[in-house]
Amino acid sequence: MPSLQFLPQPLTAAIVGCPFSGGQRRTGVDQGPIRLVEAGLVEQLKGLGWNVVFDGHHQFEEYNNLDDAPIGIMKNPRTVSQVNRSVAGVVMNHAKNGMLPVTLGGDHSLAMGTISGSLAVHPDACVIWIDAHADINTIETTDSGNMHGMPLSFLLGIGDKIQEFDWIKPVLKPERLVYIGLRDLDAGEKRLLREHNIKAFSMHEVDKYGIGKVVEMALDYVNPKRDLPIHLSFDVDALDPSVAPSTGTPVRGGLTFREGHYICEAIHETGLLVSLDLMEVNPSLAEAADADKTVAVGCSLVRAALGETLL
Amino acid sequence: MPSLQFLPQPLTAAIVGCPFSGGQRRTGVDQGPIRLVEAGLVEQLKGLGWNVVFDGHHQFEEYNNLDDAPIGIMKNPRTVSQVNRSVAGVVMNHAKNGMLPVTLGGDHSLAMGTISGSLAVHPDACVIWIDAHADINTIETTDSGNMHGMPLSFLLGIGDKIQEFDWIKPVLKPERLVYIGLRDLDAGEKRLLREHNIKAFSMHEVDKYGIGKVVEMALDYVNPKRDLPIHLSFDVDALDPSVAPSTGTPVRGGLTFREGHYICEAIHETGLLVSLDLMEVNPSLAEAADADKTVAVGCSLVRAALGETLL
């Protein structure tokens, strides 16, 4: 039976299913949470000893018909903002009630909501961001205008302020953020990481030190006394495309199946997890077997983060 | 020309081909030893400088028509027992004669025989067990009743005694056993490992420390002065299914091709090997190319354990 330092017993996970794809252009990522739940995630977590609360996926219907002209080149800005404001409230309430929110995306713009929500309850929490991408573009640096590449700039308070997003407080300090798995950054993003002195372990460091040492160094940086709550935001595209092919922006040279699971296992072992995102599973981007494989990996990453061990 | 501390020169390997599948339910694993030999294993070992004794595969015909009702839910208990008693004798005789038995399975229940046989001659030998599974279920804990998941409980003397197996002596002390590669254990097996304080390096530790350090730690534990004989029992399902697809119980997240070979190379380098099992190659479970690949990997693992080096 797992136990976590910031959560009351019996441990309860709240599944926050977010079938939302408005932060990028490829359809199908909204089916990610539906497929993860259909694959048995709720029962699997119960099998690990968790209570699980799940009342169906969020529909976000009220945001479907917003007048949503681009702001600069940002696509769907008002929809992304309002959906995330809603998600932030849901995640905050679960966290307030002593539950561990497990947010299933949907695209990674949803982290605007999840991190706003979990840091409202755990203001000292650090964020461990597992991704091929840095997702830190601002309205000035984005080339694509896809907001799933931008959530961290809002949470860090970097870049021009945009009125439609003024509900997002800059709750995340750069020294409370660490990346693992990066390998495809825009030039503007590389500059932002340097300017704001943000710590990142790219695949180069994973090769250089091994995943065991990298996770240790990442925790030493962002949580040196191992006493801060942890929000883990896991984009499945951090994994190599051979492991998780069914995702919107795959990049070669990623984490192996085991490296991805090791990260989740090691973070669970800290006993400090308070919130989890599992993002960018898009079951419509690959053949059925590869989509199934990606969904299965998504479920097993969540299980590992919530305490499944090999021994 | 390899040299090994406990074996006289010139080195001689005795191939013990065991086309036996009675320890589990999938047909075809009995073809494993036949295919390994057809692939040229005997000549390959001769090419490494070994004398090789091979008089054909064992047929176990006398055990085909045993009255073999389940005991509890254990399947084929009398057949498994009698075949292994026979294998134990063969392995013991080869070891007594200064040869290195290379037992080709067949399913992993055969380790009841191989380890009984080699520890009869080398009572201080330690056992290094490479497997996705712990194969330590007892009649109380087994869910499936498949005896290839149970050999270590008999060898360790754990669990209820069963009269049909009373020829097996508890020759293996828990501190002389170490696992590498585990990733799929039953709850009862996890409990047995803890209760009996058995050392295991799961894939989590392989990720955390790297295979080089894991093999060193495993040897430091089980053979701290590097002076005890080693029985290596290698289940090909320890390898990732992408490397060895043709096996009965594949599990994702396994050893890479190189990690598997590294283990064999490093154990050979100790100079302490006295007995080797290569188990669970089942050439009928995959397409021809994948079966060939698995057979080829089986042969190259044996060669690595018997002294083939890259340089």
Next chain:
Amino acid sequence: MPSLQFLPQPLTAAIVGCPFSGGQRRTGVDQGPIRLVEAGLVEQLKGLGWNVVFDGHHQFEEYNNLDDAPIGIMKNPRTVSQVNRSVAGVVMNHAKNGMLPVTLGGDHSLAMGTISGSLAVHPDACVIWIDAHADINTIETTDSGNMHGMPLSFLLGIGDKIQEFDWIKPVLKPERLVYIGLRDLDAGEKRLLREHNIKAFSMHEVDKYGIGKVVEMALDYVNPKRDLPIHLSFDVDALDPSVAPSTGTPVRGGLTFREGHYICEAIHETGLLVSLDLMEVNPSLAEAADADKTVAVGCSLVRAALGETLL
């Protein structure tokens, strides 16, 4: 903008395209450089901030009709010799002019020319040879007579002298050579490595220490003060066939995609690179998708060696 210690600013790369296949028997490796350039390599390097000189591939037409009977069992010896003599001159001139020669093979016999050329200008340069093979056979040890398995014996001055190659000076001292990635050596080659005390990190060492440590140890050996120029000779067959399938002599158990790139990144980080070979891309040996994959990997290895970073 990358900077390198032995090269003047602005950095200039000279692409030496060598569509030559005479050092081995499989057609198609002559298409390697053509496909690498078609894939956009020139523009990619410009995008990294390099000036790039490329005046078309060398045609070597004057060597097409040489009377070229075998010498011993060496195939095409006069053609291989004369083509390499020509390549040596080209590479030497580029290096003299302060440019970094990027030689695109073609087969690895071309290293006779590239290393002769770069060491004529940088006589203290060390050679880092990334390969599944040792390519060090002499006329006495070669089984195949394929000269792409022999270039290092000529450069080291090992083996019987052959008049047709007397333009090659033994410019490379054994202590200035180090291998990474070896896993398929002839018996004669293993002996030569021992006799001449040549340092090699096989895949066994990559497994044992991890690629980060292996590159550090290789540099510590061959370039202990980090003050010598580096010639990097990269045979794509060093990579695992799953990563670079389209090559003439693939061998299982090779470098991962990331390990290959890590080597190039780490050598670039030394600031000491003066010359680069990318060899043995043969786009006709695999299906179109695998050939494209191999070509893409070839380009990204070159980019990594020339300063592309993940962050």
